[in-house]
Amino acid sequence: MPKYHDRLDAVLRALADPTRRAIVERLAISPAVVSELAAPFSMALPSLLQHVRVLEDARVVTSQKVGRVRTVSLRPGSLDVLHLWLGEQRTPAEHQADRLGIHLVRTTTKET
């Protein structure tokens, strides 16, 4: 699955920077215009836009320009590739704990 690994690589490289993670955290609440995104950072606008560009290239966010205002949104499901990879890295002991958890949820649900 070379496409999956390329996606994963792009997403992880994008998220390995704390400023870009802060942008993602802000966008998880709602889409935002660039000036709103820039507000919490003491950073020149071109530097901020460069971070947005990296997130856009990694397909984590998407942006739309209407007139002079650019609105940035989190792309729904864009982090799923990382979720998937993390799930695959669970050790046999963790898998066993997962199965126990599922069993307990089922038992508890049936009893109520």
Add this chain to the structure above:
Amino acid sequence: MPKYHDRLDAVLRALADPTRRAIVERLAISPAVVSELAAPFSMALPSLLQHVRVLEDARVVTSQKVGRVRTVSLRPGSLDVLHLWLGEQRTPAEHQADRLGIHLVRTTTKET
């Protein structure tokens, strides 16, 4: 939570490299000695050990040397910090889909 953010930063920086991800993928199956870890890579042993060191510093893996043999293991729960962060980045629409999913699981379980 500065400690949480430091952990997250270390884990994401460690995983942003494809060789280190491949090491994690191998260790998810079982612990391995360094020579086993090195086998799939056309890489000098010191370079491989440097990648292991980064994973160790990020507390993703742990290693133990007995005599001349170093065994590397995935640290259980070491990627939980990333799981947690990913969960927090779900958009309102994705949260709604989660709730629907939970409702469906409960309904289906009750009906069987």
